[in-house]
Amino acid sequence: MIILDLELTHFGKFHRKKVELRSNVNVIYGRNEAGKSTVHSFIRGMLFGLENPRSIDADEVRYNRYFPWDNRGGYEGKMRFQTGEKVYRLERSFLKNNRYCHLYCETDDQELTPAERRLAELLDGLNETNFVNTISIEQLKSATDKGLILELQNFISNTGSSKSTEVDIENARARLEKRRDELMVQKDLDSEAKYPSCMEQLQNMNREITQIIIRKEKKEREQEQLQENLTGLETSHSEQVKQHEDMEIAAKRQYESALQELYQAPDVDETDLDIKNYGAIMFLILGFLFVGGAAAMYVLSGANRSHNLIELLFSAVALGMFLLSAYSKLTFKGKKRKIKQDYERRMDATKYFQKIKRNMEEVQKGAPVLNVEKHTALSAELESIQEQLAALAAEEDAKSQKAAEYNNEQERLLAVLEENASIQEEIDAVNLALEIIGKITDRVHDTFGNRLNREASVLLSEITNGKYNRISVDDEMKVRIHTEERDVPLESVSRGTVEQIYLCIRIAAANLLWQKAPMPFLFDDVFAYYDDERMENAMKLLKNCGHQVIIFSCHTREKNLV
Amino acid sequence: MKFIHISDIHLGIRPDIRFPWSDARAEEIKKTFVSLLKWCGTNQVDLILITGNLFHRKPLQKELEWVNQLFEQQSETKIVMIAGDCEELEEGDSYDTFEWAQNVYFIKSRAISSLYIKDLDAAVYGCSCYCDGLNDSNRCEHIEVDENGSFRFLLLNEEEEKMTPERRVQLAEAGFDYIALGRRHEPVLWKKAQMAYSGSLEPVCKSDAGKHGFILGTIDENEMTDLKLMVCASREYIGIKIRLQPDITQEQVEEHLKKRIEADGNRNIYRVQILGRYKPGFPVEKKRIYQLGNIVEVNDRSLPGYDLDALIQEHKDDVIGMYLEEMSKQTKGTKERKALYCGLQALLSQEGKT
Numbered sequence: 001m002i003i004l005d006l007e008l009t010h011f012g013k014f015h016r017k018k019v020e021l022r023s024n025v026n027v028i029y030g031r032n033e034a035g036k037s038t039v040h041s042f043i044r045g046m047l048f049g050l051e052n053p054r055s056i057d058a059d060e061v062r063y064n065r066y067f068p069w070d071n072r073g074g075y076e077g078k079m080r081f082q083t084g085e086k087v088y089r090l091e092r093s094f095l096k097n098n099r100y101c102h103l104y105c106e107t108d109d110q111e112l113t114p115a116e117r118r119l120a121e122l123l124d125g126l127n128e129t130n131f132v133n134t135i136s137i138e139q140l141k142s143a144t145d146k147g148l149i150l151e152l153q154n155f156i157s158n159t160g161s162s163k164s165t166e167v168d169i170e171n172a173r174a175r176l177e178k179r180r181d182e183l184m185v186q187k188d189l190d191s192e193a194k195y196p197s198c199m200e201q202l203q204n205m206n207r208e209i210t211q212i213i214i215r216k217e218k219k220e221r222e223q224e225q226l227q228e229n230l231t232g233l234e235t236s237h238s239e240q241v242k243q244h245e246d247m248e249i250a251a252k253r254q255y256e257s258a259l260q261e262l263y264q265a266p267d268v269d270e271t272d273l274d275i276k277n278y279g280a281i282m283f284l285i286l287g288f289l290f291v292g293g294a295a296a297m298y299v300l301s302g303a304n305r306s307h308n309l310i311e312l313l314f315s316a317v318a319l320g321m322f323l324l325s326a327y328s329k330l331t332f333k334g335k336k337r338k339i340k341q342d343y344e345r346r347m348d349a350t351k352y353f354q355k356i357k358r359n360m361e362e363v364q365k366g367a368p369v370l371n372v373e374k375h376t377a378l379s380a381e382l383e384s385i386q387e388q389l390a391a392l393a394a395e396e397d398a399k400s401q402k403a404a405e406y407n408n409e410q411e412r413l414l415a416v417l418e419e420n421a422s423i424q425e426e427i428d429a430v431n432l433a434l435e436i437i438g439k440i441t442d443r444v445h446d447t448f449g450n451r452l453n454r455e456a457s458v459l460l461s462e463i464t465n466g467k468y469n470r471i472s473v474d475d476e477m478k479v480r481i482h483t484e485e486r487d488v489p490l491e492s493v494s495r496g497t498v499e500q501i502y503l504c505i506r507i508a509a510a511n512l513l514w515q516k517a518p519m520p521f522l523f524d525d526v527f528a529y530y531d532d533e534r535m536e537n538a539m540k541l542l543k544n545c546g547h548q549v550i551i552f553s554c555h556t557r558e559k560n561l562v
Numbered sequence: 563m564k565f566i567h568i569s570d571i572h573l574g575i576r577p578d579i580r581f582p583w584s585d586a587r588a589e590e591i592k593k594t595f596v597s598l599l600k601w602c603g604t605n606q607v608d609l610i611l612i613t614g615n616l617f618h619r620k621p622l623q624k625e626l627e628w629v630n631q632l633f634e635q636q637s638e639t640k641i642v643m644i645a646g647d648c649e650e651l652e653e654g655d656s657y658d659t660f661e662w663a664q665n666v667y668f669i670k671s672r673a674i675s676s677l678y679i680k681d682l683d684a685a686v687y688g689c690s691c692y693c694d695g696l697n698d699s700n701r702c703e704h705i706e707v708d709e710n711g712s713f714r715f716l717l718l719n720e721e722e723e724k725m726t727p728e729r730r731v732q733l734a735e736a737g738f739d740y741i742a743l744g745r746r747h748e749p750v751l752w753k754k755a756q757m758a759y760s761g762s763l764e765p766v767c768k769s770d771a772g773k774h775g776f777i778l779g780t781i782d783e784n785e786m787t788d789l790k791l792m793v794c795a796s797r798e799y800i801g802i803k804i805r806l807q808p809d810i811t812q813e814q815v816e817e818h819l820k821k822r823i824e825a826d827g828n829r830n831i832y833r834v835q836i837l838g839r840y841k842p843g844f845p846v847e848k849k850r851i852y853q854l855g856n857i858v859e860v861n862d863r864s865l866p867g868y869d870l871d872a873l874i875q876e877h878k879d880d881v882i883g884m885y886l887e888e889m890s891k892q893t894k895g896t897k898e899r900k901a902l903y904c905g906l907q908a909l910l911s912q913e914g915k916t
Contacts (some may be wrong), residue, residue: 169881172908179904206650211619213654321732378603396656397623404574407619412579426904429897436892441882 001123001519002082002548003043011045011094012038012066025549034551040524041066041297044136046079047119048128049101052093062095078105083517084124088112090119124517133509135547136505138524169441173434180199187423191416198413202406205399212396216389223385230378233371240368247396248367251360258349265349266342273343275336280328286320290314294474351384432509456501456506457541463500463537474512479505496529503538507545520548527558536561563682563713565609566602567704567777569744569763571595571648574625577766578831578858591764596632598763598776602654603636608682610639613744613760614646614691614719617657621649634663642667642680642686646719646744648758665867665881669717673695678710687738688717689830706736713781715776717743722759730755739781742787748772749791756786764795765878771799798830799858807840808847808867815846819854833859839867842907866903868873873906882909 002023008014013035019028030036041062051064065219068075076093086107093100102114103122112118120127126135294314453472463471470482478532481488490498503526510519521542527535539561551558573595579589581608602610617625633641643652643666651658651670660757665678669688675831687707707714716738725743733741742758749761750832760777762770774795780788788860802822804815815836823832836846848860870886877883885905892898 170911172905172911175908175911176905179908210652213652217654384830393623393656400620400622400656403621405617408576408579415580429900432892432901433895433908436885436888436901437881437905437909440881440888443884445570545619548859552763 001517003520003550004080004082004087006042006046007078008039008042009076009078011042011077012521013069014038015068015070021548021550025439025551025562027551027553027562029559030510030554032554036554037524038066040138040552041079041134043079044128044131045094046077046090046092046129047123047126049092049116055355063096066094088122088495090115097493111527113148119135123512124519126514126519128559130513133507134506134513135519135523135525139508150517157479164172174438176430176434180427180434181425183423183430187420188416188428189420190545191413192420194412195413195417197350198410202403202410205403205406209396209399209403212392212399216392216396218394219385219389223382223389226378226382226385230375230382233375237368237370240557244363244366244368247363248360251356254356255360256351258353262349262353264454265346268342268346269337270343272339274444275339276475277329277332280325280332283321283325285326287318287325287340290318290321295316329444412535434515450511451507452508455511459507459541460501462541463504463534465533465537468497468501471504494529496534499526499529500538501532507547508540510547511545517543520550523549523551523553525553527555530559563608563684563781564606565596565611565715565740565779565781566607566814567611567613567740567758567760567779568763568771569613569719569742569760569799570615570766571612571764572615572618572648572766573629573760573764574621576770580772581858583831583856587764587797591766592802594764594794594796599632602639602682603701604886607639609684609715610636610641611686611715611717611740612641612643612646613677613688613717613742615648615744616643616764617649619648619650620652620655620693622896623655623656623660626657630663630666633666636666637663640667640682642655642669642677642679642715642717644669644688644717644719644744645690645692647691647692650854651690652693674716675708676693683711684713684715686717688715691719699824713744714738716741717744718742722746730757733757739762739786739842739860740779742777747774749774749777749899751777751789751791753789756789758789758791760791765769765797765799766798768831771801771833773798791887796829799833800830801833801835802825803835803837805865806840808839808841810840812844812847812850814819816850816854819851819857822857823854828856832857834861836862838862838863841865842868843911866907868903868906868910882906885909 006017006019008017008019011017011076019039022199024364028036028039040219045062051068066075074093075095076091078092079090081088083089084222086105089106091100091104093104101119103112103119104110105112176403284525294311297311297314300361322417365380453470456471457470460471468483472482473478478494479500479521481490482494492502507521510521527538530538535557538560542551543562551562553559575588575591575594576584577591578584599610601607601830602710615733616629621629644670645657650659658670667679667686668690669675669686670690671678672689672692674687674689676685678685685707701706703795704764715775716733716735716736718741722745734752734757741754741755743757743759745866746759746760747766749772751758760779761774763774763776765771765774769832773791773793774791778788779793802819804818806815817831821832823830823912828831834851840846840883846860846862846864847865848862849859851860861881877886886902889902889905892901
């Protein structure tokens, strides 16, 4: 594209100001305030309008800045340009309430509609962004050199992609990284870190509870065993007591019957065995007395027979006595035998009684005695186990309480984890976006970047007379400058050189982007930092670059050189 | 005979633990349980069936004592319960060894067993869940419903997945007058089969949507004369879906939500799901939605309202076009979709800036 002429019908300070341009290098010279920047802005405004719908605020300023000072009626202009073989005329009114854009093809003598779209086609991918980034070159606005470098790097990232780029990849990356950082902060990492230990504590607590339950069960079994033993002891004792009581009763009953028997036994003792038959002896003596009496009577009364009867009587009595004596003797034997028998019976009864009595006494003596010692020991043991069980139950409850607390905490943490997971999902998404953008940047850089490096290196070498013959843009979009001897970081070269690098990259980018139909370059006071030699080289370079060049300058240097 | 069936009361739970109403909800759950027991007393309910998860976790001694005291006060009502999966019943633990009041029957067997309640002439079958997860409720085909008792009940605590239609038929044909099921938090009543998940008494977590309460049944002469869900929960979790359009603003969303919440009742708790497309660069601010109160979840599934086809067309030559192309090669998932949009937004928000 070659801009043929401009008519600033009403634009800024200009009214019906016409500017004709040549197809190669043009210098628009003027002192400060002469309106060079107005012309520059006019070209930009003609191509893209004054209002970019995407950045309203900045354009409001621009709109006001070039609003005609003294003509309230119009805010418009015309521009003719040539693309390929054809000449076009572009007419625009910038007025807010009367905005229009007309495009005519003068060669074919026809209006092209819709004008904006047809114009965009003619511009071959040139848009306001890459216009500013490539062919419209102003003195770098950045206040500091560091900012300048950043701007350059940013520029490279953009031009690195393709001609219609309007994307600040580094900025997009920075935004995504910022977003990721924001998300990272939202994650409750403390709680997340606490979760495993909380789980572990909960598990431990549950395990401890289980242990307690096992111990409790063991103790309960012991308790049962003890209880059994104790009851065993008690029952066996009471059984023994019962048995003994029965025995005692039986023994008593026996004793009583033996006693009864003893009572019933004849009351004979040993002395009774020595019983004498005094009756028989008495009768015998009496008999003999009566015999003696009868004999005496007979002797005395020998003579006296009157006593015969008495004698007879005595004899009869004596006989009677003898008979009695004999009888007595006879019966006594039987009696004695009986006594003897009785005595034996008594002896037997007594012996038996003695035996039973002894037996009873023995039974009585053998009353079962409770094993107090054992019983007390068992009871004490049982009591202690019961105490232990109570302690275990208390411990279980305390631990359960603790477990419940951990459980609550775990639930809270789970809710946090859930939240964190969803944040992590966002982070992953951002990371993926970053990864993809990185991939694209790399790819873009690989293809376009190499060519850009090559082109820019050639240009820079020309300007610097071969001092810097190679520049490269590395993977991180950092510019490196190579001399024969060493690599120089961008930060350590002069501002002028940085601007030259910037220029070279721009020209290289423009060359790459519009190879077939070169676009005009607009330079607005770009060469202030250039020394004369480099200035000359730059001018040479521009003259031969095949683009239309429009230089706005307040110095005569450029004019003279051209 | 009048009976009620409750389940999954989850005493001791603290719902929505990170929200300000958490403690109040925990109290409410207890309160509803207490007042239900009182209600049973005044309404001459003969039998309460509790199908597990009365407690949210292994109960503490004092919790057991508290509940037992409440049960004891309803001495005219018989209470039969089983342990659920949350309670981690363990042989020998304090839950297992606890001595319940006279009117309380705890079926602790792993396999289905039965008990007979003489006063009611009712036989109740059931089994409990243990912390080791081993129980035997599967073997229901072998349940032999013996002749004892005019009324026969079965209590089970089982996940819903197991309750297939076949199994339900099998259970329904086993000869019970009513089958009480627990574990699922939303109530389901199969009236014909005379079985039901009573659902939790109160909703206990945000996923417990819908009405909650208990099942009330009346059986006369072996015939179920009445079986219905009685709603008694003090709150409800309600899901609200909002479909965004690029011209809807945050304020409009908030206004809409406010109205919905007012209409549905301030007592309820809401889960908000945001769908649709928002104006690029202006996603809904979740924080502000939460600040409306009573909102327990904001699930933002909305996407920026980019016209991807148009963008691909427009940016076919530049980084954005390359990005879109590269993204279209990725597998399609939530993460990828999110990445697509957040990257796109980062790239597009640079447009026009130099």
